[in-house]
Amino acid sequence: MDEQLIFRYEIDGSNFTSAGEASVSVKKKLRQLGFAPEIIRRVSIAMYEGEINMVIHAHGGKAEVVVKNDRIEIILDDHGPGIPNIDLAMQEGFSTAPDNIRSLGFGAGMGLPNMKRYTDTMAIQTELGVGTRITMTVNI
Amino acid sequence: MKIKEIVRLLEADVLTCENLLDSDVYSACGSDMMSDVLAFVKDQGVLLTGLLNQQVVRTAEMMDMRCIVFVRNKRPGQEVLSLAEENGIVLLATAERMYEACGRLYTAGLIGGCTKPANTD
Known part of the structure; x- marks a missing residue:
């Protein structure tokens, strides 16, 4: 059986200022576990972008990070509006974030592309009006 | 380049x-x-940034960046200062505008950091 560690977080969707706290916590835990800086950076950046997305678009959600023997999995679950067109959402520069988010430094349309860029696999399951689940893996 | 040289x-x-x-730093990036x-x-x-919220510090933390320079005489609030202190990130404030601040550092030998896309090495 695979040995594994699981970290679970509730992402508060009402507060943009606190967005990213879970990713910072994951980063610290992975550091304590002694992973290489590059692996830690990839996991935490991908999760950070996901967290920001959940706060901007989906009123928060749940995040789970699973450390396995050969990979780290990041699973982000929300009950937001869903993504109508994944291909479009994956294009760099495409964003549906409101203007006030742009003045906070996000909403450049780089979130999903960055998540893909930093991970080895990324799968998006989404249903309009129901929610979105994003599963990413980073090989160790 | 040492951070004190940036100061x-x-x-x-x-x-x-x-x-x-x-501490030594090896590259820089200017963006809001x-x-x-x-x-x-x-x-x-x-x-280097003109943005003042906590996400700036978290972004730097995610990228393992050691120093943030606020341009145009902007000063962050207490929460931002505390978060940076907690994470060991040096915060600096300069009266220079973004373009001039970047130019001074570049001329002094601190190269840009945005030339190498992730995952290509």
Whole structure:
């Protein structure tokens, strides 16, 4: 059986200022576990972008990070509006974030592309009006 | 380049982590869009920005950046200062505008950090 560690977080969707706290916590835990800086950076950046997305678009959600023997999995679950067109959402520069988010430094349309860029696999399951689940893996 | 050299070049005020001014930094990036910062790998870099919220510090933390320079005389609030102190990130404030601040550092030999896309090495 695979040995594994699981970290679970509730992402508060009402507060943009606190967005990213879970990713910072994951980063610290992975550091304590002694992973290489590059692996830690990839996991935490991908999760950070996901967290920001959940706060901007989906009123928060749940995040789970699973450390396995050969990979780290990041699973982000929300009950937001869903993504109508994944291909479009994956294009760099495409964003549906409101203007006030742009003045906070996000909403450049780089979130999903960055998540893909930093991970080895990324799968998006989404249903309009129901929610979105994003599963990413980073090989160790 | 040592962070204290950045302080000198930009005539900057040191807002946090004065004990880390002897640390070395190897690249820099100027942006107000945090996702653009997150798109490129920068080892031990400096972030120059006009944005003042806590996400700037978290972005730097995610990218392992050691120093943030706030341009145009902007000063962050207490929460931002505390978060940076907690994470060992040096915050500096300069009166220079973004373009001039970047230019001074570049001319002094601190190269740009946004030239190497992630995952291509």
